[in-house]
Amino acid sequence: MSNGEKVTIRKLPTGVPGLDEVLGGGIPEYSFNLIAGGPGSGKTTLAHQILFANATVERPALYFTVLGEPTLKMLRYQQQFRFFDLEKVGRCIHLLNLSQVVLEQDLSQVLASIARDVDAANPAFVVVDSFRTVTRAARPGEMELQSFVQRLALLLTSWQATSFLVGEYVESEMRDNPVLTVADGILFLTQAVERNSIVRKLQVVKMRGQAPVPGLHVFRITDDGLQVFPRLHVRLPAVREAKEDQRLPTGIPGLDEMLGGGIPQGDAVLVAGPSGAGKSLLTTQFIAEGASRGEPGVIAIFEEQIGDYLANARTLGFDLDAMIRSGDVRIVYLRPLDLSVDETLYELQERAAAVSAKRVVVDSVAGFEMALAPTFREDFRESLYRLVGALTGGGMAVLLPTEVTESFLDLRFSPHLVSFLADDIILLRYVEIEGRLRRVIAVVKMRGSRHSHEIREFEITGSGLVVGEPLRGYRGILSGMPVPGDGLTQAPFPGLTDREMLVLRAVTDAEEPTVPELARLTALRRPALTLALDRLVALSYAVRVKEGDHLVYRRA
Amino acid sequence: MGESPQAVRAWVREKLIREAGENGPPATMAAAAEHILRPLSAHLARLVGDAGFEALLARAVALARREVPALCADPGGGQEGLVQCLREMEGEHVCGSATAVVTALVDLLASFVGVDLATSLLREAWPDLPEMGDGAERAGDT
Numbered sequence A: 001m002s003n004g005e006k007v008t009i010r011k012l013p014t015g016v017p018g019l020d021e022v023l024g025g026g027i028p029e030y031s032f033n034l035i036a037g038g039p040g041s042g043k044t045t046l047a048h049q050i051l052f053a054n055a056t057v058e059r060p061a062l063y064f065t066v067l068g069e070p071t072l073k074m075l076r077y078q079q080q081f082r083f084f085d086l087e088k089v090g091r092c093i094h095l096l097n098l099s100q101v102v103l104e105q106d107l108s109q110v111l112a113s114i115a116r117d118v119d120a121a122n123p124a125f126v127v128v129d130s131f132r133t134v135t136r137a138a139r140p141g142e143m144e145l146q147s148f149v150q151r152l153a154l155l156l157t158s159w160q161a162t163s164f165l166v167g168e169y170v171e172s173e174m175r176d177n178p179v180l181t182v183a184d185g186i187l188f189l190t191q192a193v194e195r196n197s198i199v200r201k202l203q204v205v206k207m208r209g210q211a212p213v214p215g216l217h218v219f220r221i222t223d224d225g226l227q228v229f230p231r232l233h234v235r236l237p238a239v240r241e242a243k244e245d246q247r248l249p250t251g252i253p254g255l256d257e258m259l260g261g262g263i264p265q266g267d268a269v270l271v272a273g274p275s276g277a278g279k280s281l282l283t284t285q286f287i288a289e290g291a292s293r294g295e296p297g298v299i300a301i302f303e304e305q306i307g308d309y310l311a312n313a314r315t316l317g318f319d320l321d322a323m324i325r326s327g328d329v330r331i332v333y334l335r336p337l338d339l340s341v342d343e344t345l346y347e348l349q350e351r352a353a354a355v356s357a358k359r360v361v362v363d364s365v366a367g368f369e370m371a372l373a374p375t376f377r378e379d380f381r382e383s384l385y386r387l388v389g390a391l392t393g394g395g396m397a398v399l400l401p402t403e404v405t406e407s408f409l410d411l412r413f414s415p416h417l418v419s420f421l422a423d424d425i426i427l428l429r430y431v432e433i434e435g436r437l438r439r440v441i442a443v444v445k446m447r448g449s450r451h452s453h454e455i456r457e458f459e460i461t462g463s464g465l466v467v468g469e470p471l472r473g474y475r476g477i478l479s480g481m482p483v484p485g486d487g488l489t490q491a492p493f494p495g496l497t498d499r500e501m502l503v504l505r506a507v508t509d510a511e512e513p514t515v516p517e518l519a520r521l522t523a524l525r526r527p528a529l530t531l532a533l534d535r536l537v538a539l540s541y542a543v544r545v546k547e548g549d550h551l552v553y554r555r556a
Numbered sequence B: 001m002g003e004s005p006q007a008v009r010a011w012v013r014e015k016l017i018r019e020a021g022e023n024g025p026p027a028t029m030a031a032a033a034e035h036i037l038r039p040l041s042a043h044l045a046r047l048v049g050d051a052g053f054e055a056l057l058a059r060a061v062a063l064a065r066r067e068v069p070a071l072c073a074d075p076g077g078g079q080e081g082l083v084q085c086l087r088e089m090e091g092e093h094v095c096g097s098a099t100a101v102v103t104a105l106v107d108l109l110a111s112f113v114g115v116d117l118a119t120s121l122l123r124e125a126w127p128d129l130p131e132m133g134d135g136a137e138r139a140g141d142t
């Protein structure tokens, strides 16, 4: 050996879409792996899929079946999958039954029997399905399981076979198991059945020599076998690099003015309002404006049929069909009940990448939640967060129309989540002024940039949303029942207590106040005041800045 | 289950007669049957295990009895048991019984894994097995 050259470990493609990515490139050649999971979790299917993708006449596979599923049944069922190539059975993939040895002899005989077959066939791949039945059938006092596994691993690796032990294990058995220490790679498959949907997940417990993507990855089994939807890494907002402050105009002049030019690129924007307030109109306008500027857009629809959605846009004066035909706009319709966030992500990202989208609309968040299988709904918040994070992380501006009923405080998310999820919040409301129902719009929050605190009236016309002048002379506008007075100080701050509102108002009114100044302005004492300030900072309503040798606060 | 593939039936019959003669004595005919069964049992036992093969054979005998009621009801003992039973039969029934059992076995296999896979599995034991796609129902189809 010269030049200190290191060994290159060849990685074999698994033939399972998405799995190579999760594994960190594929299955390392000559590795000794465990495919573990409960009954029906897809172990056999996974093993077959890998073999059919890799085995050839020159590099054949040995498939040892043991006491579990009878071989003929396995062949009967497995050939239903499209990857199952009848031509390969007996030519590239040799099936061998070990039950006799297992039933009548001990583990050392099982090992000897495997060794004979491996010696004779010189396989590149070996599967033992299911391994657990091999070990379970052994009588006590015979060869120890640990020693059996170690010798088997040694044998198969020395013979340069990449091998898979299929094991029927449940999660609790995955600890203190001798097989686990010996194995180079462990894939753990689970399935949870909830009402009428099955959710399957895969975890790479370990994969020596490479870096798998951590976490549970959703997978499906269809006629094509397994397909894995890799869970994506999402950067946290805290570490999101400062992006250039490029604005994407909404095409609604008054609103762009309120936003300081448009929606910042890479921002997630909650467009909140009651039903019929104009959320979809606003977002459609945003997409249409993008199309006219050569900024491609993607609309993910959950609740309505594509046809309805297009027709709806048409009545509002937008020819989405034409934009779709010209390739500027893509519509993704996602409905199946057992949809998982990773599948959604995958689909959305594919489409978004395909058109190099700059603008994305997920209409709506509630629809997204409903489209998820119940299991996924539990971690809906995290899911939504990851979905949005992945999209905005790619520099897209994401609009999330969200239905809220009465006041903004009813928003289904905790203020904490809203704050983390959305960089910006645009609020649409109906208000009753002098006996007339009017529509108003406000930019409630914009992370890291100045924006208007005005509340403006708007109308829905044949050419979209038209934003008018600021409403002045009223108080409590966003409560829906304004009274004459100064409206500005009543801007809504979701999730804040009265005390926190008081402090925020003081921060807004005073020029970068210090804590003592705020204590004077609010007549609050230290612990209560600092608690309120901490929350305002945590929720991104206020920022704490070091000014000389003391801290001052200003509106975020 | 579909019709027994005629081509296989004819092939089995022809093999038996070629070895034992048209009206050979039961012992000769039984030996010929054994010669057909031996490579198959060895091959299939590797695939499905000895117990698996015995179970298949027992089922094939039961199916064949519908055609040849003279066949022993439950010979047991796998291939050897069957050959023993053939040896003790009336001369005129031996060839028909052996043909019926082997054909039923082939048919049974095809009903589990489909004609294509069954053919390719059997070919490894019997390289000269004829094509049996025609007339046989693809049991694996859904």
Ligand SMILES: Nc1ncnc2c1ncn2[C@@H]1O[C@H](COP(=O)(O)OP(=O)(O)OP(=O)(O)O)[C@@H](O)[C@H]1O
Pocket (backbone or CB within 6 Å): A037, A038, A039, A040, A041, A042, A043, A044, A045, A046, A068, A069, A168, A221, A222, A223, A224
């Ligand atoms: N065409 C298909 N579409 C969707 N799901 C399928 C399809 N075919 C099979 N399945 C599902 O795939 C699973 C079969 O998995 P497989 O037999 O590989 O599991 P296993 O973990 O080996 O199970 P066991 O422990 O019983 O051996 C079953 O749950 C079955 O419902």
Ligand SMILES: [Mg+2]
Pocket (backbone or CB within 6 Å): A043, A044, A045, A069, A129
């Ligand atoms: Mg299985």
